[in-house]
Amino acid sequence: MEDGFGWNTGQIRQATILPEAQVFTINGPDDWAFLCRRFPLDLPMSNVPNWTMATGYPHKWVIPDYVQVAKHYDGVHLNIQGYLATAGRVVVTDGNRAGILAGWDPGQTYWLTDVVELGEPVTWRNHSQTQEEKDWRPLKMH
Numbered sequence: 001m002e003d004g005f006g007w008n009t010g011q012i013r014q015a016t017i018l019p020e021a022q023v024f025t026i027n028g029p030d031d032w033a034f035l036c037r038r039f040p041l042d043l044p045m046s047n048v049p050n051w052t053m054a055t056g057y058p059h060k061w062v063i064p065d066y067v068q069v070a071k072h073y074d075g076v077h078l079n080i081q082g083y084l085a086t087a088g089r090v091v092v093t094d095g096n097r098a099g100i101l102a103g104w105d106p107g108q109t110y111w112l113t114d115v116v117e118l119g120e121p122v123t124w125r126n127h128s129q130t131q132e133e134k135d136w137r138p139l140k141m142h
Helices: 029-038 049-055 080-086
Strands: 009-012 015-017 023-026 040-043 060-064 075-078 090-094 097-100 109-111 116-118 122-126 136-138
Touching: 023 029, 023 080, 029 040, 029 060, 029 080, 029 090, 029 097, 075 080
Parallel strands: 023 075, 060 097
Antiparallel strands: 009 122, 015 116, 040 060, 075 109, 090 097, 122 136
């Protein structure tokens, strides 16, 4: 985990995606702009002062309205190419609005509907003596 908090245990579950799942993949800035344009959720300027300060973009900000996205797609996936090309950059969606892809990890998928079936959780533990070393193994079942 990038920028982890020193955790020594974690849980994973097997995820089975139903075959009929419709997933929108973000391959780059054009795909992020598409989501922001087609399903816009305008953000109040009071919520995004850091984006304005960090980028210098002086106009309005928009993100996808995921309630609306969920009516068309079961999930939104950010592939590694899309992350590298889009994360943290101003993506102009029209003449006076832009979106910024923030808070996503490369390869992450946000599921918006119930098309994912989760298996039983398996707890893993880092058996290393230091945080720098990694020796993650599943805990034994009793």
